[in-house]
Amino acid sequence: MSTFSSLSQKIFRNVDRYISHFENFVIATGLIFISGLIFVNVISRYFFGTSINWAEELARYIIVWITFIGISTCTRFDDHVKIEVLTNKFRQSIREIIKKIVNVVNTLLALYLFYLGFVITINMYNIGNKSVTMGMPIWLLYLAVPIGTFLMSFQFLKKVLNK
Amino acid sequence: SSTVDKEIVIKLSHVSSPGSARDLGAHKVKEIVEAETEGRVKVDVYPSSQLGGQRDQVEGVQSGNIEMVVVPTAYLGGTQPLITLLDTPFFLPPDLDDLKELYSSDAIRALLDTTEEVGIKTLSIWHTGYMQYSANRPILKPDDLKGLKVRVMASPILFEQAKTFGADGITMDFSETYSALQSRAIDGQENPIDTIFDMKFHEVQSDISLTTHGTLDQLFLVNQKWFESLDADIQAAIIKGVEEGQKVTVDSTYEAIERAKGIILSEGVNIHEVTPEQRTVFEEDAKPIIEFARNHFGEQGKKLFNDIEAEIKRITGK
């Protein structure tokens, strides 16, 4: 039994590590890519008199992806902006209990957002709307939400389960 | 009629500022619908993109979160691209009465009905002025656009237009355009005069040329499922309201244009007339763009385009 649980913990940790790499990849390459894209766009407009029509649109969409994938990473590192003036005044043991409850709430919210995100992505897929400039299917934009919030729910759940 | 006497509240959203032609039209819709339904229906008007930007407006009406929106045709580019056929330059009649006649024709109705493929009913098309070029030089022939960086709305036809005339079509957010014109990061843009005035672009441009090369018109969209679920008398009230609203919008657009022209001139900006001869040169050069538009949206687009073209010929005799 204990070997089984240690094995599952190991798998869990490995999966988590791969997720972490995935998140970093999306965030980092996304940010580098859009910086380069807007830079190239300026150069091309100024020196060559043409501009990349879809640069602005794509940059906006990538920021949406960075945001929704990034909130999972922020959860992993406990980065989210919060106010702890009150909770810091409590005894350690009570503080732990409050944190658990808050993290249960957070997990449920993340799962609910995942559900809503999933529903709207499917809707967008069925409707078939495209982005105005690139003609990219809009569901690809919305897809950031179910993926990001699902990954985030996983991180919140980790906090609920840890000791 | 419905058994419950619960008041129906309709959100009517547009992207223009309060007091603008579109806003006045929207308020006319409110007035008529509320009066005709004797208080069973309440219409709340939300100006200035308060309920969201380009995507939000169209997706909002599509999903029914906003019941009615008034949006520029270009906003439909990603949802029902066929609508952007109306962006074609030097295609629609430059005479207002001709344009009005065209807009009430079956050929245009057929185009507008294509939004039903995506869950949107287009009740009407509200004309809000002809497009004019502004820049720091007069634009009296296609050559004058050569090498200029011109801000255009995101639409394949408008990009093609800029390209054909030798300009660089630049997409740019409205919130950046003023600063970009001011610092000369871009050279010009195209909009009806009253929009140029509303957006304050005349403060940072020296010349406006009355090229009247296209229209920037608005579609009055409603969520189709919602609309069809309404009682017949409410539907009739809305349709009547939209018709009256259209008149108010067109009339006040032209009042606003006259007023804006006066102020713009008094602030030292040059406004140039385009002679019929100069227009002919533009029309000649625009032919490839018209062919591009005709063939850009497949068979369905081609048929709609040809029908509209035939209707225009019938109306203008050209």
Add this chain to the structure above:
Amino acid sequence: MFYILVSIFLILLLFGTPIFIAIIIPSLISFFTTFQNLNETLAIQRLIGGIDTFSLLAIPFFMFAAAIMSEGRIGGRLVSFVNSLVGHLPGGLALATVVTCTLFGAISGTGPAAIVAVGTILLPALLKEGYSEKLALGTIVSSSTLSMLIPPGVAMILYGVISGTSIGKVFISGISVGLLTSAFFMLFIFIYAKKYNLPRSKRATFKEVLHSFIQAFWALGFPVVILGGIYLGIVTPTEAAAIAVAYVIIVELLIYRSLKPLDIYRIAASSGRVIAMIFILIAAGSLLSWLLTVAQIPQMLVSLLDGMNPILILLLINVIFLIAGMFLDPNSSIIILTPLVYPVAMSIGVDPVHLGILIVMNASIGMITPPFGLNIFVATGTFKVPYERVVPGLVPFIFISIITLLLVTFIPEIALWLPNLMP
């Protein structure tokens, strides 16, 4: 119901729920109580719609550029140069921070960018010089709001377009009001520095100044490239931020050779995290402002103005904007409230440029007022300092800003003398 939702928000907030979740939960509940006619998936649309905005892009770019600079050498060298010029004055480096933020205002059109671009370099320097964290953070986070007053500014453009007021005149008015606010901030720091005898460094000799100038040559190219790019008409303010990224990468990677390509990837990942942290708050804020708009809460607030005495009306407009600023992102409050207060203000004969600058001043104060203060969030994310440690330092600056606001409210000439010189 409204009060129940507000209570839920406050309870979640006080028990340490991430702020974006504290906003989203009551918003989602409202779909089941108040807005049964709206589908809950609208929440997702609003979250995305709130950040799918081009002018916001400047924030991530400046964050990324600032993170690279502070890990590389540009940051340190810029600080040494600035310090060699003003470090010997009482509160010299803090004064230099305000000046830098004021200048940065000419580059940036939104509030938060200066925090990352200027603060990342100057915060460590201020702390090293012995300034308290409270004063250092307060100075940086508050002075960053000057970007909204000094043209160009997105808030001013929004006001101009919504109200039909000349953007050029509002810009010009912003110069005088921005410089006045900046001067008051500096006056406060100077008096504070005198009173508490803040540390000052030895006056640098001319040779030392020259040396640090040469050292900072490429680093100084950073502001030159951005300012030049904008004023020569090569780039827009948002694009300038992307140029900043390219510039610092080139200098750090190729000229200083202080970073390696893989470092850029690592820095991008950590900047991206901070961006997500701030953007999810903007997204949540836009969901909230949508719901408030649909519930017509702004209309209820503004109806208070009916039949008031003119002086009270202007004061109340300020109060309404200040309250909105506590809970909404400033651009949202301008979009929602301007159409409502503008006709009221015009009916009592207020100059539209005057009203505009008051609204933009209110919006800039809203950036630093809790609980929803975008600049506070950005500082929290950028400097890894908890929210509750950022806020105390802001109090004197909020106070000064409100005094300035009152001055401009009652002496319209402060706002109008410059625009009135225009033809």
